[in-house]
Amino acid sequence: MINTLYTATGCTRCKIVKRFMEERDIPYTEKDMKAEGKEEFQQFYKANRKYIYRGENGIEFPVFTNGEAIYQGIGPAVAYLHFNGKLDEFFSIGVLHKEWVDGIYVSHGNPEYAGEFIEVLRFLKNNNLKLQVDTNGKNNHILRQILDEGLADIVIMNVLGPEELYSKILGEDINIDEVKKSIETAAKFPEVHFQTTVVPVVRQEGDSPEISYLAPEEVAEAAKLIEEVTESKKNPYLIKLFKTKEAKDKRLKAVGPLSAANLMPYRSKARAYQVFTEVEKA
């Protein structure tokens, strides 16, 4: 396998990944897309564009490939280089810039690899990066360790829905007490943002499943859950739109999308429990 690291001139994150590889004698070839590697990156991108995320501000670098897999961004790249593919589900593409790193999902990875995950976070933190982590309440013990070690600066706590629907929305059984502990932990970070996505829920399974979006009252219950655990109505709380095309369950893709205007009743209901509730703009 030939390791190639696509970088951009002046990219601090690229330098950190390069140093990581050099310190561990990991062989690689660097292609600077703003210099001599421009044409090669363009060809690489053209051939792999479905695997490379291009956001509003362009492509996040570095992009690492060993010829088989592609890892974009400092988090996914370092996690792969350090622990092969064990941590793949903990990391994803980020959208933040400069010293901020996001795309770190505490709840998505295998908790057996918590130690390795924490080690990667330590590495990033020790390189003077600021971390934003996401959680949906699962793997509270990992979130707790992140808090205790001061590894993250911002936590995004996705409260998936009201207690009675939590496991259904998550797609697996979860003890609501763990979710509550995560809410409690999240509230102790330097900065926390609670949010709930108005997702479609399969209310009744079957050949003709009954599917409907979370109701405003159900989102209000999620807001109430946050209030009860944090003993505060004053948490930042965002109600988000469900992106139909990102649904893993094909049945949910068939549900028509909500508009930003549809979220207004949700905000009204949720504000009874979280007074700073805002809604995502389209």
Next chain:
Amino acid sequence: MTYPSVYPTGATIYNPEKCWSGYTIFQARELGALLIDMNGGEVNLWKGLHGFPNQLLPGGYVLGHTGLRNNAFGMQDQLDLVQVDWEGNIVWKFNQYEYIEDPGEEAQWMARQHHDYQREGNPVGYYVPGMEPVVDGGNTLLLCHKNVKNPDITDKNLLDDVIIEVDREGNIVWEWSCNEHFNEFEFSEAAKNILARDPNMRTAGGGMGDWMHINCMSKLGPNKWYDAGDERFHPENIAWCARESNILAIISKKTGEIVWKVGPDYDTSKELRELGWIIGPHHFHMIPRGLPGEGNMLIFDNGGWAGYGLPNPCSSKGRMNVLRDYSRVLEFDPKTLKIVWQYTPIEAGLVHPSDSNRFYSPFISGAQRLPNGNTLITEGSGGRLIEVTAEHEIVWEYISPYWGDKFKINMVYRAYRVPYEWVPQVDKPVETPIEPKDVAKFRMPGAAPLGPKKQTEVPGVKPYQGSTALCVAADDELDNLDK
């Protein structure tokens, strides 16, 4: 703006035969919501009820506010919008737009409403035959404030204008934020430059840029333009104007986009040049169907100081870069921009421009079209309300007698005329004509009467002439120069 130190207040002119008589509601400075009859009789004072503005609803209900946010932290943010009955009972209230925790103040929900609101059933908040505002239900549009950051405009804290629609239960069902449409306003590069450096910074709350200062908001209502297929004038679309940017606009209720606009510059087309530079405007709205002039836009073009653009001798940095020291009330066609009717210092009978500042309110003010074609004008800064006919005759005049203690001015933000029938609690008042005084002969007790005790003839003196050789060109001379 030239006032003697002594002059009458209250009703000073009333011609019942030419007036569209009714009650007038306005916010008396630091006193409350005051309902007066045509003779200035004070029919009901809702004491201490704030009004930005006050509106009267059928049945003797009044809309207003229970208070204002501490000026140290907010800019004109009203705590709420309340509907109060004839006896002062609050029968409806909205305040749940933003939860505010100001230092040293009780944390509370606030509407942060300012300048305008509209109750469903009536597009503009004043009397329109067949379009009565809903009294015991219906949604309400409110113009509110919100603090935002928008790096496309400036890195400073912005005081943004938002329009929300709330239902009877207080749920916000629609929201529009001005800053999200910055790129639709077509500011010049010079304007963007000064906006970035100084978006009209005010001191409240540690500093916030009151960058647009939208000061009115109303639905278009049914109109001939939409009936003819012009979607820009959909009855649900909303008209507003912005004092600081000199922009008049109509937004789509459906998409939020700006679908019609004049300003911020008025020198970019022949039509705009003929309309003239609108400065610091107020109360821009479409005259509703059923009133004379329906479909035209009515506005109080204040003059004063406003705008963003290139620096000039009157504006060293480019903020408030256009000036004019008199006001105009304009009625114009929204498609051709042709002025259909106007009341300016010229129609007021003043020598223009030498004496034009006698019709001048550099802030607040408004204009209401009445069913008989008259127009009720609030010349706000001097607390003067006048009703003028289509031929520009003043048939009613009232000067507010209420000066504030904390703010020593008798300003009236905006007055509305309503029919007698909207106040069933009292009998229709007696209408007593008030003949205009001959000011030349009007004397205070103790003052000498008009006229010399001795008139002395001087042989060889020449007759007096007109104004063409005055220190400044005026009237006819200006017309000739323009030709």
